[in-house]
Amino acid sequence: MALFTAIAGAIGAVATAVSGFIGTALAAGGIGAFALKTAVGIGLNLLAQAIAGKPKAPTFSINGTLQSGGDLPRSFILGRTATAGSLVWVNTWGKDGDTPNGYLTQVIAISDLPVKSLDELWVNGEKCTIDYERPHADGRGYPVTEYKKGSSDSLWVRFYDGAQTAADSFLSATASNAQRSWSANRVGRGVAYAIVTARVSKKMFSSIPNFKFVVSGIPLYDITKDSTAGGSGTHRLSDPSTWGGDGDDLPAVQAYNLLHGLTFNGQWFYGLQNIAAARLPADNWIAAINKCRAPIAGASGNEPTYRSAGEIQIDAPLASALEAINTACQGRIAEVGGVYTMFVGAPDAPVASFTDDDILSTEEQSFTPFFGLADTINGISANYPSPEDGWAAKTAPPLYRTDLEALHGNRRLMADVPLDFVPYAEQVQRLMKSALEEGQRARRHTLVLPPQFWSYAVPGAILAWTSARNGYDAKLFRVDGVSDKANLDVMIDITEVDPSDFDWDTNTDFEVPVDGTVGPMRPAPQPIVDWFAEKWALKDDNGAPTRAAIRLTWDNSDGRLDGIDGVEYEVRLASDLSHVTGGRTDQPEAGSMVVSQGIVGLTTYGVRGRYIRDSGEDVLWSDWLPVTTDDIRQTDVTAYLSGVGQDVYATLQQLRADHDDLRARLEMIAAGSADATGASIDVHTVARRFQDATAIAMREMTASIEAKTRVYRQATAPTGDLADGDIWIDTDDGNKVRVWNATSSTWEDAGAKGLLTFAQDAPPTASNVGDLWVDTNDNSRLYRWDGTAWVDVSDARITAQASILDAVQAAVGNVSADGLRKIEVTAGAGDVVARLTDMVRATVDDAWVEAGTVTEVGFTGGDPLQPFARMLFVAGQFVFTDGTNDFLPVVIEDGEIKLAIANIGTVTAGVIKSPDDKFVITLSSGKLEWFD
Structure with a gap:
């Protein structure tokens, strides 16, 4: 019976050639020439078949979308091709910092038979690189380079080729939970699958990523490499461990294995079953395989003449799968008496020849000299999977023949051929050209030959005919259909062929396809625009330069700073490239800033800058710009001691803030409407009131021991037991540092106070004194740069504090006078400070005047610790006296310090x-x- 073609069985005893696949039915009895022609039909090649509108068989296009569901048919991979696979299991699990369900893991089946290797990974349409040198410690697999930001990976993949014998331990031990578990008996024997784990990150993924896996498919038996079956090599049909090689990509090898039947562990999987080796004659199949393997000159050098690759679902009829493979090599398969033979590409040498005298004139004959209009073609287009376009379906450059169009009444008659099994651009165009040329061979005969031609009348065989009547001189014809007569005569249906139809010159025939852009359109890292550095000077009130500085500028025109949250800069010495200073401004719209910290005169520096984008887009540092400062001699102590000056100024500001807070508390005490004790251990107050006059005295004593550095890593601020000075790392906001202010019950941005963080595998080798580094790879430990090394301050930042505050206030109407004396001491790991403050203030309406002193001693962090001792004077005049003589040597007027004598x-x-x-x-x- 006809095994692959229904039409042959319907007609009767016919051996037919339909499209690229030949099926046969042999039986006793005769069949007329018309019936034989009808059985063979007009579909003698893919082009005519497309024109004829033959019912479509199952397609074998690239599976580019992840499949899911329990009713999906099994599938396997032939050759090197891509697939999105099918979803087997998915779960969210774990924490990313303090973010729950921070990871998404998917198990994706790729092939239900073992494959050779995973060759490529495509993510969201982009070909990616797997870093096999850095496996993750928990077994989730290897990181994908394109999804690494700084030192943080966001995507990992692990691949099993189908030979695994145990369940994946990462799935069962780490990615599972009570709702979705992966048990230890889920091995997936024989199934090639991938485990992909993505870190939930909106900066990396706008949605669940999609994947395509490019794999080299199942290892196949190649009879040309079996020295026991007529070939040469170590392949053995009975030992699958010997299979595999370049033949896995050849259509004839693939067809041979499907006809022989695919098995796994001795169990049938797909194809024919229990077929004897004799039914696949070695000489024929070796010839077909060698014809596919034969090298042909291509644009990139020699390549096999025919290759094929695709994914076959086991619910596809075997005939459809073989037809798709045959399409890749202009192939035909014949079955005669249960024996399968294959013919590939250009016609072979003729197996026999005959003349007009050999034809039985007493039998009916028919001749078709040309195609009808419905069967005529003069152009061709083809679709194929394009690896260069992300394995998407692509249309090859159409092939037009204007000379043929003129012969066909100036009509363009196109055929469209799907080449789902041909992911090779030049092979596609070779097939198109040969098919179009072959499609012009319209001369077709049906005739009867005597019994001596019976053994040569095999569908697919080539005969040479010399005919004076038709003008043939050893003209080649292909046998497309055969019917045995009862008297052993044989009726054949033959079609003209010409080996020149398969000629190919890559230099003139190949049209290089235009490959499209694939993958996500990532914007290029954004450089800072019009970045410029120039020497500058800080000046006093008279305009005189007092200190060298550097002025930085950038383009702040309308629209230029859209999406820009700040500007960051770095300054280094040009002489030895050592770091001098760095920082940022959160007001990029200003367009400029002046840097003076650490800058001295007559020195050459290098300066670079970049934008800050909190949204996470990449930015680029500018080039290092050289700038040489002027020779400016600093003329005041504050300029010489810039760091100390900043500390003193901060102390003064805090002193005034404390004074303001004290006055507010005293006023509330006077009004009798406030709790003056706060968190103090002991508070004594005395208050007197008469009409609109008040007099208040207060003594407050405090003592505390606090953990001054607590590190939290979560998306929202902690709300539990908080101490003043606790540090919180906001990892969802660019690793910004916040400090808890117990007085205002708010989190303050510590970045404004000069604190920075670095989240990376190794801390920077140098930074600003006091900079913080959060080691996210070591339980979020906290380190601080002391000028020479990083000091661990995660556990040892316990601080003891004690203070005594004496305060008095007297007020009548709109005038008041108040004073305070405060002694406070702090001792902690690396810091020891003792401070004595005396402050007095007089106020009339909104005007006020103050004077006081601050005396400080202590040690600051470092190894060794750095001592300091200083006094801060707040006064406009300094008066010296010995009890008899008074002097006013120093005054501050108009913002200047002046010596009177x-x-x-x-x-x-x-x-x-x-x-x-x-x-x-x-x-x-x-x-x-x-x-x-």
């Missing part, structure tokens, strides 16, 4: 000048200048 022995100075700058003595250079 001086009796100085030795003066060391850089510049001496008059207030109007008309008389200048530059002592360092010995210059004396006088200006009118």
Whole structure:
């Protein structure tokens, strides 16, 4: 019976060639020429078949979308191709920092028979790189390079080829939970599958990622490599461990294995069953395989003439699968008496020849000299899976023949052929050209030959015919149909062929396809625009330069800073490239900023900058710009001791804030409407009131021991037991540092106070003193840079504090006077501070005047610890007296410090000048200048 073609069985005793696949039925009895022609039909090639509108068979296009559901048919991979696979299991699990369900793991089946290897991974349409040098410790697999941000990976993959004998331990021990478990007996024997784990990150994935896996398919038996079956090599049909090689990509090898039947562990899986080796004659199949393997010159060098690859679902009829494979090689398969033979590509040498005299003139004959219009083609287009386009279906450059269009009444008659099994651009065009040329061979005969031709009348065989009547001189014909007569005569249906139809010149025939852009359209890292650095100077109220600085500028025009949250800069010494300073501004719209910290005169620096985007888009550092500062001699102590000056200024600001807070508390006490004790251990107050006059005295004593550094890593601020000064790392906001202010019950941005964080595998080798580093790979431990090394401050930041505050206030109407004395001491790991504060203030309406002193001593962090001792004076005039004589040597007027009197022995100075700058003595250079 006809095994693959229904039409042959319907007609009767016919051997037919239909499209690219030949099926046969042999029986006693005769069949007419018309019936034989009808059985063979017009579909002698793919083009005519497409024109004829033959019912579509199952398609074998690339499975580009992840399949899911329990009713999916099993499938397997032939050759090298891509598939999205089918979803087997999915779960969310674990924590990313403090974010629950921070990871998504999917198990995706790729093939239900073992494959050779995973060759490529495509994620969201982009070909990606798997870093096999960095396996994750928990067994989730290997990171995908394109989904690494800084030191953090966001995607991992692990692949099993189907030879596994145990369940994956990562799935059962780590990714499982009570709702969705992966038991230890879920081995997936024989199933090639991938485990993909993604870290939930909106900056990396806008949705669940989709994948395509490019694999080299199942290892196949190649008879040409079996020295016991007529070939040469170590392949053995009975030993699958010997299978595999370049033949896995050849259509004839694939067809041979499907006809022989695919098994797993001795159990039938797909194809024919229990077929004897004799039914696949070795000489025929070796010839077909070698014809596929034969090298042909291509644009990139020699390549096999025919290759094929695709995914076959086991619910597809075997005939459809073989037809798809045959399409890749212009192949035909014949079955005669249960024996299967294959013919590939260009016609072979003729197996026999005959003349007009050999034809039985007493039997009926028919001749078709040309196609009808419905069967005529003069152009062809083809669709194929394109690896260069992310394995999406692509249309090859159409092939037009204007000369044929003219012959066909200026009509364009196109055929469209699906080449789902041909992911090779040049092979697709070779098939198109040969098919179009072959499709012009319209001469077709049905005739009867005597019994001596019976053994040669095999569908697919080539005969040579010399005919004076038709003008043939050893013209080649292909046998497309055969019917045995009762008297052993044989009726054949033959079609003209020409080996030149398969000629190919890659230099003239191949049209290089235009490959499209694939993958996510990631914007290029954004550089800072019009970044510029220039020397600058800080000036006093008279406009005189007092300190060297650097001015940074960038483009802040309308629209330029859309999506920009800040500007970051770094400054280094040009001489040794050592780090000097760095920082950021959160006001990029200003377009400029001045940097003076650590900057000295007559020095060359390198400066670079970049944008800050909290949304996570990549930005680029600018080039290092050189800038040399002017030779500016610093003329005041604060300029010389910039770091100390900043500390003193901060102390003064805090002192005034404490004073304001104290006055507010005293006023509430006077009003009798406030709790003045706060968290103090002991508070004594005395208050007197008469009409609109109040007099208050208060003593407050406190003592506490606190853990000053607590590290939290979560998306929302902690709300539990919080102590003043606790640190919180906001990992969802660019690893910003927040500090808890117990007074205002708010989190303050510590970044504004000069604290920074670094989240990376190794801390930076240098930074600003006091910078913080959060080691996210070590339980979020906290380190601080002390100027020479990173110091672990995660556990040892216990601080003891004690203070005594004496405060008094007297007020009548809109005038008041108040004063405070405060002694406070702090001792902690690396920091020891003792401070004595005296402060007085007088107020009339909104005007006020104050004076006081702050005395500080202590040690700051480092190894060794750095001692300091200083006094801060808040006063406009300094008066000295011995009880008899009073002097006012120092006053502050108009923002300047002035010496009212001086009796100085030795003066060391850089510049001496008059207030109007008309008389200048530059002592360092010995210059004396006088200006009118």
